[in-house]
Amino acid sequence: MENIILSPIGLDQLAETVYQATKRALHESQPSFEADTQEADLLNSDQAAELLDLKKQTIYLLSSKNLIPVMRRRKRLYFSRKELLDWIAEGRRKTIAEIEADASAFLKRSG
Numbered sequence: 404m405e406n407i408i409l410s411p412i413g414l415d416q417l418a419e420t421v422y423q424a425t426k427r428a429l430h431e432s433q434p435s436f437e438a439d440t441q442e443a444d445l446l447n448s449d450q451a452a453e454l455l456d457l458k459k460q461t462i463y464l465l466s467s468k469n470l471i472p473v474m475r476r477r478k479r480l481y482f483s484r485k486e487l488l489d490w491i492a493e494g495r496r497k498t499i500a501e502i503e504a505d506a507s508a509f510l511k512r513s514g
Contacts, residue, residue, distance in 0.1 A: 444484045451482040455491070 412420070448466075452459045463480075465471035472486040497505070 446482040446484055446487070448480050448482070451480075451487060454484065454487060 446454065448459055448462050452462045455462070457465075462471070466473040466480055472483065472490055474481040474483070
Protein backbone atom coordinates (compact mmCIF):
# COMPACT_ATOMS: atom_id res chain seq x y z
CA MET A 404 0.00 0.00 0.00
CA GLU A 405 1.33 3.40 -0.98
CA ASN A 406 1.41 6.35 1.45
CA ILE A 407 -0.43 9.33 0.00
CA ILE A 408 0.15 12.80 1.44
CA LEU A 409 -2.15 15.62 0.44
CA SER A 410 -0.41 18.98 0.54
CA PRO A 411 -1.28 22.41 -0.86
CA ILE A 412 2.37 22.91 -1.92
CA GLY A 413 4.15 21.27 -4.81
CA LEU A 414 6.78 18.57 -4.52
CA ASP A 415 9.63 20.96 -5.47
CA GLN A 416 8.53 23.49 -2.87
CA LEU A 417 8.22 20.76 -0.25
CA ALA A 418 11.71 19.48 -1.05
CA GLU A 419 13.15 23.01 -0.78
CA THR A 420 11.35 23.59 2.53
CA VAL A 421 12.70 20.33 3.97
CA TYR A 422 16.20 21.18 2.68
CA GLN A 423 16.17 24.66 4.26
CA ALA A 424 14.79 23.35 7.57
CA THR A 425 17.46 20.64 7.70
CA LYS A 426 20.19 23.13 6.86
CA ARG A 427 18.97 25.54 9.57
CA ALA A 428 18.71 22.73 12.15
CA LEU A 429 22.24 21.53 11.40
CA HIS A 430 23.60 25.06 11.65
CA GLU A 431 21.83 25.70 14.96
CA SER A 432 22.96 22.38 16.42
CA GLN A 433 26.63 23.15 15.86
CA PRO A 434 28.39 24.79 18.82
CA SER A 435 29.49 28.36 18.49
CA PHE A 436 32.95 28.30 16.99
CA GLU A 437 33.83 31.87 17.95
CA ALA A 438 35.08 30.94 21.43
CA ASP A 439 36.63 27.72 20.13
CA THR A 440 38.40 29.63 17.36
CA GLN A 441 39.85 32.15 19.79
CA GLU A 442 41.02 29.31 22.01
CA ALA A 443 42.43 27.40 19.04
CA ASP A 444 44.30 30.51 17.91
CA LEU A 445 46.35 30.50 21.12
CA LEU A 446 49.47 28.41 20.82
CA ASN A 447 51.97 27.22 23.36
CA SER A 448 55.69 27.44 22.68
CA ASP A 449 55.83 23.96 21.11
CA GLN A 450 53.00 24.80 18.70
CA ALA A 451 54.51 28.20 17.88
CA ALA A 452 57.86 26.57 17.14
CA GLU A 453 56.14 24.08 14.85
CA LEU A 454 54.16 26.82 13.07
CA LEU A 455 57.28 28.91 12.48
CA ASP A 456 59.51 25.90 11.80
CA LEU A 457 61.92 27.01 14.53
CA LYS A 458 63.42 25.27 17.51
CA LYS A 459 61.73 25.80 20.86
CA GLN A 460 64.94 27.43 22.17
CA THR A 461 64.74 30.00 19.38
CA ILE A 462 61.14 30.79 20.33
CA TYR A 463 62.25 31.41 23.93
CA LEU A 464 65.13 33.61 22.77
CA LEU A 465 62.93 35.69 20.45
CA SER A 466 60.28 36.13 23.13
CA SER A 467 62.80 37.08 25.82
CA LYS A 468 64.13 39.84 23.54
CA ASN A 469 60.58 40.93 22.63
CA LEU A 470 61.28 40.25 18.97
CA ILE A 471 58.20 38.08 18.53
CA PRO A 472 54.60 38.79 19.59
CA VAL A 473 54.01 36.89 22.83
CA MET A 474 51.68 36.94 25.82
CA ARG A 475 52.91 35.95 29.23
CA ARG A 476 50.75 34.66 32.06
CA ARG A 477 52.54 33.51 35.17
CA LYS A 478 55.51 31.60 33.80
CA ARG A 479 53.81 30.46 30.62
CA LEU A 480 54.08 31.84 27.13
CA TYR A 481 51.15 32.07 24.74
CA PHE A 482 51.22 33.02 21.10
CA SER A 483 48.44 34.15 18.81
CA ARG A 484 48.46 32.27 15.51
CA LYS A 485 47.25 35.39 13.68
CA GLU A 486 49.88 37.63 15.30
CA LEU A 487 52.64 35.17 14.42
CA LEU A 488 51.48 34.98 10.80
CA ASP A 489 51.26 38.79 10.67
CA TRP A 490 54.76 38.98 12.18
CA ILE A 491 56.05 36.72 9.41
CA ALA A 492 54.29 38.82 6.76
CA GLU A 493 55.96 41.99 8.09
CA GLY A 494 59.29 40.53 7.00
CA ARG A 495 58.07 40.07 3.43
CA ARG A 496 60.02 41.98 0.83
CA LYS A 497 58.17 43.66 -1.99
CA THR A 498 58.75 42.56 -5.54
CA ILE A 499 60.26 44.98 -8.05
CA ALA A 500 56.84 45.32 -9.69
CA GLU A 501 55.26 46.26 -6.33
CA ILE A 502 58.00 48.83 -5.65
CA GLU A 503 57.55 50.34 -9.11
CA ALA A 504 53.77 50.47 -8.62
CA ASP A 505 54.19 52.21 -5.25
CA ALA A 506 56.63 54.72 -6.78
CA SER A 507 54.30 55.39 -9.68
CA ALA A 508 51.34 55.91 -7.33
CA PHE A 509 53.42 58.25 -5.16
CA LEU A 510 54.50 60.33 -8.17
CA LYS A 511 50.90 60.61 -9.38
CA ARG A 512 49.75 61.84 -5.95
CA SER A 513 52.55 64.35 -5.52
CA GLY A 514 52.65 65.59 -9.09
